[in-house]
Amino acid sequence: MRLRIIAVGTRMPAWVGEAFGGYARRLSGTLKMELCEVAAGPRSGAQSVSRARGIERERLLAELHKGELVVALDEQGRELSTRELADWLAARRRDGRDIAFLIGGPDGLDAEVLGRSDFRWSLSRLTLPHALARVVLAEQLYRAHTVLSGHPYHRD
Numbered sequence: 001m002r003l004r005i006i007a008v009g010t011r012m013p014a015w016v017g018e019a020f021g022g023y024a025r026r027l028s029g030t031l032k033m034e035l036c037e038v039a040a041g042p043r044s045g046a047q048s049v050s051r052a053r054g055i056e057r058e059r060l061l062a063e064l065h066k067g068e069l070v071v072a073l074d075e076q077g078r079e080l081s082t083r084e085l086a087d088w089l090a091a092r093r094r095d096g097r098d099i100a101f102l103i104g105g106p107d108g109l110d111a112e113v114l115g116r117s118d119f120r121w122s123l124s125r126l127t128l129p130h131a132l133a134r135v136v137l138a139e140q141l142y143r144a145h146t147v148l149s150g151h152p153y154h155r156d
Contacts, residue, residue, distance in 0.1 A: 002098040003033040003141060006063045007134055008056050008105035010037045016131045023138035031145055033138065036063055040105045049107050057110035060102055068100040070117045072109055073133060077120030085140060086147035093148075103133050 005020075024033045038059040041052030064070060069092060080088060092099055101121075102113060114120060123136050146152075 001031065001093050001096065003027075003031065004036055004065075004068070004098065004100045005033070005103065005134060005137060006036045006038065006060055006100055007103040007130065008038055008040050008060070009130055010039050012131045012134070016134055019135040020138045023135075023142040026142055027145060030149070033141060035134070038063060043106070052105070053107055053110040056105050057113050060104075060109075060113055061116065064100055064116075065098065067097060069095070069097045069119070071099060071101045071119045071121055072114050072117035073101060073103050073123060073137065074109060074114060074117075074120045075122055075125070075127065077122040079122045079125070082140065082143055082147065086144040089141070089144045090148055101137060103130055103137070105130060 020035060024035070027033050038056065041055030041059075043049065043052045102109060102117065104110075104113070123133060123140070128136060
């Protein structure tokens, strides 16, 4: 099973890449996690938020691979504890499908992207900057994997 994070935004602070890369490296021996960045739609001048989200929609949907399970990170999605995430991930692993996690830009995901998703997941009831969401997502996927592996990284 391969995990792909498809995220809007191409110019993240260095700490985002370092943190994400650290978790991806920790998983590399047993589970492949990769990041695919798509450019944000323009939001300056006469460009409206809805137009920018529409551009991002097209870019995100174009990156999806046939057969991938699509998970939209959305503040209105279902919240999961770490144990629940581990169980969810174990079930997906049994299914054998690759998973694409979608992270929107500053204005979230377009309704069509949300409609295309197989699952909507909220990392938190807090509003997170999309750069930080990448890191939180990577850490939680790593943590869930360690739970499934019996590693003592996670403590209840």
